[in-house]
Amino acid sequence: GQSLEQPSEVTAVEGAIVQINCTYQTSGFYGLSWYQQHDGGAPTFLSYNALDGLEETGRFSSFLSRSDSYGYLLLQELQMKDSASYFCAVLNTGGFKTIFGAGTRLFVKA
Amino acid sequence: NAGVTQTPKFQVLKTGQSMTLQCAQDMNHEYMSWYRQDPGMGLRLIHYSVGAGITDQGEVPNGYNVSRSTTEDFPLRLLSAAPSQTSVYFCASSYSSGGNTGELFFGEGSRLTVL
Numbered sequence: 001g002q003s004l005e006q007p008s009e010v011t012a013v014e015g016a017i018v019q020i021n022c023t024y025q026t027s028g029f030y031g032l033s034w035y036q037q038h039d040g041g042a043p044t045f046l047s048y049n050a051l052d053g054l055e056e057t058g059r060f061s062s063f064l065s066r067s068d069s070y071g072y073l074l075l076q077e078l079q080m081k082d083s084a085s086y087f088c089a090v091l092n093t094g095g096f097k098t099i100f101g102a103g104t105r106l107f108v109k110a
Numbered sequence: 111n112a113g114v115t116q117t118p119k120f121q122v123l124k125t126g127q128s129m130t131l132q133c134a135q136d137m138n139h140e141y142m143s144w145y146r147q148d149p150g151m152g153l154r155l156i157h158y159s160v161g162a163g164i165t166d167q168g169e170v171p172n173g174y175n176v177s178r179s180t181t182e183d184f185p186l187r188l189l190s191a192a193p194s195q196t197s198v199y200f201c202a203s204s205y206s207s208g209g210n211t212g213e214l215f216f217g218e219g220s221r222l223t224v225l
Contacts, residue, residue: 032212033214041218042219043153045212045215048213049212096158096160097168100152100155
């Protein structure tokens with residue numbers, strides 16, 4: 001089977017840095033993606049890691065360690081608009097089948 | 111460029127009724143999938159397709175049927191609706207594995223209530 005674990009909630013202050021961790025168990029691992037979802041909206045893609053290491057996209061960075069079955073999303077210079085749910089998702093079976101974690105609710109306080 | 115289009119956006123059904131959620135994409139994506147999202151939860155994969163004529167089950171396939179007769183369309187059929195199928199349904203598509211960037215493109219969602 002497949003499973004992903006991520007914290008249910010994280011609270012941080014505007015301007016701070018926050019890290020959202022994700023551990024996974026799956027067969028046929030292909031890569032790890034991260035998505036953001038605001039209330040009432042659709043998920044939007046943030047980042048993807050197929051190989052070990054750090055990927056940086058503006059204020060967002062994502063890290064993967066395949067040997068540890070672990071990844072994280074790093075959000076810097078937090079803004080109020082970053083308050084949303086964040087999902088890690090595992091790609092397997094040749095990079096098509098995508099399974100999502102339960103999500104982490106991020107609250108950004110002023 | 112429309113991207114991924116889902117219809118209807120809202121639907122109310124009575125228990126036992128059947129219906130089809132439509133999904134179409136204009137990006138020539140090989141991969142399409144359907145997810146359901148219940149309040150406060152993540153997305154659970156219902157069915158997916160890696161190309162026209164090819165479909166497979168995801169995590170929660172019971173009570174749903176799919177077909178993929180064209181690259182563009184991937185409808186989801188509820189055979190006999192049950193209150194447990196009340197949810198928000200998202201259709202998503204992505205590129206083939208040859209150019210896979212890990213990105214799924216989502217439709218706006220279809221909010222289904224079964225009474």
